[in-house]
Amino acid sequence: MLQRILPIPDRTRACLALAALALLSGCSSEVLNPAGDVxxxxxxxxxxxTGLMLLIIVPVLILICLFAWRYRKGKGGTYDPNFDHxxxxxxxxxxxxxxxxxxxxxxxxxxxxxxxPFRPLDRLAAGGQEASAPKEDVLRVQxxxxxWKWLFIYPEEGxxxxxxxxxxxxxxVRFDMTSTNMMNTFYAPTLAGMIYTMPGMQSQLHAVLNKPGTYSGLSANYSGAGFSDMRFTLHGVDRAGFEAWAAxxxxxxxxxxxxxxxxxxxxSEKVPPIVFGAVDPDLYRRILERCVNPGTPCMSQLMAHDRRAGGDPRDVRPGAGMPAAGSSMPQHGKPEGALLKSPSEKGSGANITKPADPDAALGTRKPGAEENRNMSAIHPHHAPAASRQAQA
Structure with a gap:
């Protein structure tokens, strides 16, 4: 019936068939055939x-053709111009x-x-012996x-x-993520969804890999000239294979x-894989707190310095420099804001407004004075004749 209503040339049907095959070939991609439970x-x-939305889309598309055919105006149609409800x-x-x-x-x-992504996993797979996730058996990866490259640190393995x-x-696996210079996105399609990385901030992702193989990962956020080649290889191996690789x-x-x-x-762009057999145990923290360069104070030191309001920035003991209990301000005092001072206390200077003259017009000193009710200067046509003559 549809072919009679909308005749489709053979060439067009061949193109549609090829497009459908191309779409179906994408079903074997890592997104639709993942190797991890998440x-x-x-x-x-x-x-x-998609299925829920197709419950509306498919019937609507079918009904469009059905209504156009059944309620057509002409021989065999059920045309009713008075139908309204x-x-x-x-x-x-x-x-x-x-x-x-x-x-x-x-x-x-x-x-x-x-x-x-911040929530630890309750299970490692959809079913089977590995369905329950042990809380203590978690691999940390920084x-x-x-x-334009990815750095992975295994702190437990060094x-x-x-x-x-x-x-x-x-x-x-618990991923702790940060960035060195700009916002980026960690994306391993076969493992889990996209997680953003930001300088000076830490994101997390809990995931698991269930199938052995070699997969791909990439940056999903444009970050400059080398963005298109900012990719990494993901290998899934058994535990014995992982221990052998770490050794x-x-x-x-x-x-x-x-x-x-x-x-x-x-x-740098198109960086080949590099393996380091040893790593500074404090490197990730220094990257996160943006103090890798010698002499640069870490964020925790700066915050401790602010809490102490001028103390030694190298003293990062918990609670150091905090106000005493029951006090909302440091005991060594803080300068009072200018809004809380009287004009005489503010002094004088090029950037300080001069105090009001006590002999100035009444309108500036006495808002309720009768002179303030004289609106003739604003509305001359409402002023008395004498005032208009005086103004002339």
């Missing part, structure tokens, strides 16, 4: 949301979208909390987005890599100290 749950949300039709039109919106809202609310991330299977990395002979990091931090 990414798998996010993929299911995509499928469910149908209670059953109105009920369907309004109730179906409303129910779908409620379902999408509930799905969004629940998934937002269950898949919060991620630093640079210009190693670091550039543009290469190796994870053991069925083990929860091999420690024997690489390369060390990532502050001097080496300062050279690594310089902008």
């Amino acid at each position: 990414a798998r749950q996010q993929r299911d949300i995509i499928f469910i949301s 149908s209670t059953a039709l109105e009920l369907v039109i309004w109730s179906a979208p409303l129910l779908i919106i409620i379902a999408l809202g509930a799905l969004t609310w629940s998934s937002t909390h269950l898949l919060d 991620v630093v987005s640079m210009d 190693i670091a890599t550039v543009n290469e991330l190796v994870l053991p299977l069925n083990r929860q 091999k990395a420690k024997s690489s002979g390369k060390s990532l100290d502050l001097a080496t990091y300062q050279k690594l931090e310089l902008p």
Whole structure:
């Protein structure tokens, strides 16, 4: 029937078939065929949301063709120019979208909390022996987005890599993320969703990898000239393979100290994978607090300095310099604001307003004076004749 209404040339049908095959070929991508449980749950949300929306889109598209054919004006059609209302039709039109919106809202609310990247995982897989996530068996990886490469630090193993991330299977991974220079986005499609990295701030992501293999990761936020090549390789190996890889990395002979990091931090493009067998244990904190360069105070030192209101910035003891209990201001005193001072206390100077003259016009000193009611200067046409003559 549709072919008779809308005749489609053979060439057009061939193009549509090729487009459909191209779309179906994308179903094998890492987004729709993930290797981690978090990414798998996010993929299911995509499928469910798409299915719910198609419950409206598909019937509407079908009904457009059906109504155009059935209610056409002409032979065989059911043309009724006086039709204006149908209670059953109105009920369907309004109730179906409303129910779908409620379902999408509930799905969004629940998934937002269950898949919060800061929230530790409750499970490592959809089922099987590895369904429960041990709270103590968590691998920590510190991620630093640079210009234009990725730095991964394994603090427990004491190693670091550039543009290469190796994870053991069925083990929860906690990523602590920051950036050196500008805002960026960490994205491993087969592992989890996109997480932003920002200088001086830390983001987190809890995820797990369930399938062995080699996958890709990238920067999903434009950050300059080398953005398009800011990619890394993700390897999923079993626990024995991860331990063997970590042992091999420690024997690489390369060390990532502050001097080496300062050279690594310089902008560079298409950087091949690098493995460091040793890493400064305080490097990530210094990157996060933006004090890698010698002599630069860390953010924690600056905040402690502010709390002490002029104390030694090297003293970062918890609570140092804080006001005494029951006092909202430091006991050594703070200058009183100019708004709280009288004109005589402010003194004189080029940037200080001169105090008002006590002999000035009454309107500036006595708001309730009768002279303030004389509006002749503003509205001359309302002034008495004598005033107009005087003004003339």
